[in-house]
Amino acid sequence: MKNIQRVNENKLFTPIQVGRHALPNRIVMAPMTRNRAGSGNIPRDMNVEYYAQRASAGLIITEGSQVSPQGVGYPGTPGIHSFEQVAGWKQITDAVHHRGGRIFLQLWHVGRISHPSLQPNGMLPVAPSAIRPEGEAITHDGKKPFVTPRALEFREIPGIVAQFREAAKNALAAGFDGVEIHAANGYLLDQFLRDSTNRRTDAYGGSLENRVRLLLEVTEAVTEVWGADRVGVRFSPINSFNSLIDSDPDATFGYAADRLNRFSLAFLHVVENDFGGFQTRQTYDRMALRRAFSGTYIANGGYDRARAGQSLADASADLVSFGNLYIANPDLSERFAENAELNVPDPSTFYGGDERGYIDYPFLAPQPAPLGA
Numbered sequence: 001m002k003n004i005q006r007v008n009e010n011k012l013f014t015p016i017q018v019g020r021h022a023l024p025n026r027i028v029m030a031p032m033t034r035n036r037a038g039s040g041n042i043p044r045d046m047n048v049e050y051y052a053q054r055a056s057a058g059l060i061i062t063e064g065s066q067v068s069p070q071g072v073g074y075p076g077t078p079g080i081h082s083f084e085q086v087a088g089w090k091q092i093t094d095a096v097h098h099r100g101g102r103i104f105l106q107l108w109h110v111g112r113i114s115h116p117s118l119q120p121n122g123m124l125p126v127a128p129s130a131i132r133p134e135g136e137a138i139t140h141d142g143k144k145p146f147v148t149p150r151a152l153e154f155r156e157i158p159g160i161v162a163q164f165r166e167a168a169k170n171a172l173a174a175g176f177d178g179v180e181i182h183a184a185n186g187y188l189l190d191q192f193l194r195d196s197t198n199r200r201t202d203a204y205g206g207s208l209e210n211r212v213r214l215l216l217e218v219t220e221a222v223t224e225v226w227g228a229d230r231v232g233v234r235f236s237p238i239n240s241f242n243s244l245i246d247s248d249p250d251a252t253f254g255y256a257a258d259r260l261n262r263f264s265l266a267f268l269h270v271v272e273n274d275f276g277g278f279q280t281r282q283t284y285d286r287m288a289l290r291r292a293f294s295g296t297y298i299a300n301g302g303y304d305r306a307r308a309g310q311s312l313a314d315a316s317a318d319l320v321s322f323g324n325l326y327i328a329n330p331d332l333s334e335r336f337a338e339n340a341e342l343n344v345p346d347p348s349t350f351y352g353g354d355e356r357g358y359i360d361y362p363f364l365a366p367q368p369a370p371l372g373a
Contacts, residue, residue, distance in 0.1 A: 010309070011026065011309055011312040011313055012025060012026050012027055012305070012308055012309055012312060012320070012336060013025045013026075013027075013333075013336075013337055014026065016058070016296075016318060016319065018059065018266050018267055018296050018318075018319070019178065019228075019229035019230055019231075019232075019265070019266025019267065019296070020178075020227070020229040020230050020266070021059070021102055021177060021178070021230075021266075023058040023059055023102065023319075024058055025057075025058040025333055026058055026312060026318065026319040026320065027057055027058050027308075027319070027320065027322065027332065027333045027336065028057060028058055028059045028060075028061060028269075028298055028319050028320065028321035028322070029054050029057040029059070029060040029061060029321065029322065029326045029332075030061060030300055030321035030322055030323040030326065031061045031062055031063050031064055031106040031180070031182070031234075032063055032323050032326070032327065033063050033064060033074065033077060033351065034050075034063055034327075034350070034351065034352075034358065035074060035075060035076035035077060035351045035352040036050075036076055036352065036353070036358060037076050037077055037078040037079075037088075038088075040082065040084055040085070041066065041072065041076075041077060041078050041079040041082075041085060042078065042079075042082075042084045042085050042087075042088045043078050043085065043088030043089050043091070043092055044088065045091075046354075046355055046358060046359055047078070047088070047092060048091050048092050048095050049095075049359045050358055050359050051092050051095065051096050051101075051103065052092075052095035052096055052098070052099055052101075053330035053331075053359060053363075053367070054101070054326060054330045054332075055095075055096045055099035055100060055101030056099075056100075056101065056331060056332075056333045056334060057101065057326070057332070057333055058102070058319065058333070059102050059103075059104065059319070060096060060101060060102065060103040060104070061103075061104045061106055061180050061232075061269070061321065062078075062092075062103065062104065062105050062106050063077065063078065063106065064077065064106045064107075064108030064182050064187075065077070065078045065079055065080040065085075065089075065105055065106060065107065065108055065167075066078075066079040066080065066081065066108055066109065066110070066167075067079075067080065067081060067107050067108065067109050067163040067164050067166070067167035068081050068109065068163040068166075068167070069081065069119075069120045070109070070119065070120065070123075070126065070163070071108060071109035071110055071163065071188070072110065072114060072118050072119070073110030073113045073114040073115075073118065073125075073137070073187075074110075074118075074138050075118070075138065075139065075140050075352075076352055080105060080107070080167045080170045080171055080174070081163075081166065081167060081170065085170070086170050086173050086174045087174075089105065089171075089174035089175075089176070090173075090174045090175050093174055093175035093176055093177075094175060097175070102177045103176055103177055104176060104177060104178040104179055104180050104230075104232065105171040105174070105176045105178075105179050105180070106179070106180045106181075106182050106234070107164055107167050107168065107171070107179050107180065107181050107182060107222065108182045108187065109160070109163065109164070109182075109187060109188040109189070110125070110187045110188060111125065111126060111127045111128075111149070111187055111188030111189075111191045112125050112126070112127035112131070112132075112133055112146070112149035112188075112191060112197070113125070113133060113137070113146075113186060113187060113242050114137060114149075115137035115139050115144055115146070115147065116147060117139045117140065117141065117144070118137070118139060118140075123150075124147060124148075124149055124150040125147065125149045125150070126149055126150050126151075126152050126156075126188075127149035127150070127151060127152065127188070127191055127197065128151065128152065128191050128192045128197060128198040128199075128200055128204065128205060129151050129197060129198060129199040129200055129205070130148055130149060130150060130151045131148070131149070131196075131197055131199065132146055132147065132148040132149070133146045133186070133242055133243045133244075134146070134243040135242070135243060151200070154202050154203070154204070157204060157214065157217075160188070160214065160218070161214070161217045161218055161221050162221075164181070164218045164221055164222055165221040165222065165224070165225060168221070168222040168225040168226060169225050171226075172225060172226065177230065178226060178230035178231060178232065178266060179222060179226060179230070179231055179232075180231075180232040180233065180234055180269060181215075181218060181219060181222060181231065181232070181233045181234070182234055183215050183233055183234055183235055183256075184234040184235050184236035184239065184271055185236050185239055185241050185242065185271065186236075186239070186240075186241050186242025186243070186244035187242070189214060189215050189218065190235075190236065190244060191244065192204060192205075192211055192212075192213075192214045192215065193211055193212060193215060193246070193252060193253075193256060194211075194244055194245065194246035194252065195211070195246055195247050195248075195252070196244060196245045196246060196247070197244055198211050208251065208252060208255045208256075211252070212255060212256045212259055215233070215256060215260075216259055216260070219231070219233065219260065219263055219265075220263070223263055223265075228263045228264050228265050228266070229264065229265075229266050230266055231263070231265050231266055232265055232266045232267040232268065232269055232298075233260060233265060233267075233268055233269065234268075234269040234270070234271070235253055235256070235257070235268065235269070235270050235271070235289075236270070236271035237249040237250075237252070237253040237270070237271075237272075237284045237289065238273075238274050238282040238283065238284050239271050239273070239274050239275060240274050240282075241274075241275060245282065249282060249284040250284050250285050250288060250289075253284070253289055253292075254288060254289055254292045257289055257292040257293040258292045258293075260293065261293065261294045261295070264295065265295055266295070266296065267295060267296040267297065267298050267318075267319070268293045268295065268296070268297055268298070269298040269300060269321065270286075270289065270290075270297065270298070270299060270300060270301075271300050271301050272286055272299055272300060272301040273301035273302050275301075286316070287316060290316060290317070296318045296319070297317055297318050297319075298317065298318065298319045298320065298321050299311055299316070299317035299319070299320050299321070300320070300321040300322075300323070303320050303321075303322060304325075305336050305339070308320035308322075324345045325342065325345070327345045327350065327357075327361075328342065328343040328344060328345035328346070328361050329342050329343050329361065330359075330361055330363060331363045331364055331365070334364055334365070335364060338364070340364055343361050343362065345357075
């Protein structure tokens with residue numbers, strides 16, 4: 001049994017081709033909001049060091065980055081829609097590449113999960129339908145109740161697609177190796193996919209075909225910029241985060257995954273669990289979704305070393321992404337390889353703050369001096 005377990009775990013360290021890129025291992029750093037961008041939502045020096053520290057991952061997927069000022073939903077989160085933001089991200093991609101890593105940018109529009117104080121000219125956040133989320137927005141002045149968003153007009157939809165297209169161009173200019181389209185965790189594209197938030201009666205609502213339309217249009221626009229083999233998509237079929245559910249996640253996300261097959265994307269990245277505060281105890285057929293998508297499948301959701309190795313061994317995933325473990329263990333792949341003890345993450349430093357709990361977690365082995373030191 002021990003030998004079988006060792007083989008299962010070792011598959012984490014076997015190379016794999018993901019789209020255009022040959023990855024040295026199957027350990028992915030998941031996108032994680034950390035709220036440490038500088039003024040103007042511009043990446044800064046400690047963000048450079050944070051990503052460079054984690055360059056030994058097979059692939060880094062960055063925290064979500066807003067595709068436009070309208071897409072902003074939280075303080076201190078980076079964007080990819082201004083010259084200064086592109087320049088800030090270019091320092092990060094250069095640092096990661098210098099240390100031998102590969103890095104994709106996550107393209108993000110929060111939709112209704114925002115607040116007028118975060119929007120241009122104090123405008124209402126936008127959504128597929130005017131349905132207020134439960135809970136509170138996080139603003140520069142603390143938590144405030146979510147507002148009822150404004151339903152996007154039909155004529156505005158091409159503008160949303162254009163925001164993703166321009167952001168994809170900016171990500172290319174910033175030196176990324178690819179991009180991930182964020183269609184998960186209750187944000188704008190997920191709001192269009194799920195029937196609890198999409199009550200539209202036009203060509204973007206109602207039927208599965210209509211609800212998936214915006215995602216497909218965004219994917220087409222982004223792949224025209226990057227080529228499909230450097231683009232991924234993220235789903236979260238049962239995650240209730242941001243008070244979002246779907247009446248039939250198997251049907252919705254199985255259909256969406258099947259429709260994405262026509263692009264031959266680099267990967268589909270799936271949040272398989274429900275970490276939301278609105279626990280619905282929904283279930284779905286994870287393997288059916290995995291079969292519906294014909295390409296590379298990245299699994300996410302509470303995985304540890306042993307469970308990840310087993311999932312790779314039984315082919316229920318091709319790669320596995322890790323979130324909290326990467327917060328506390330910048331050298332996670334090395335620790336996994338040696339089956340070494342892991343640092344324990346400090347949740348009090350997850351969101352916002354300074355270098356503490358961000359770039360000061362210890363490594364197993366001595367590291368190069370911090371970049372710019």
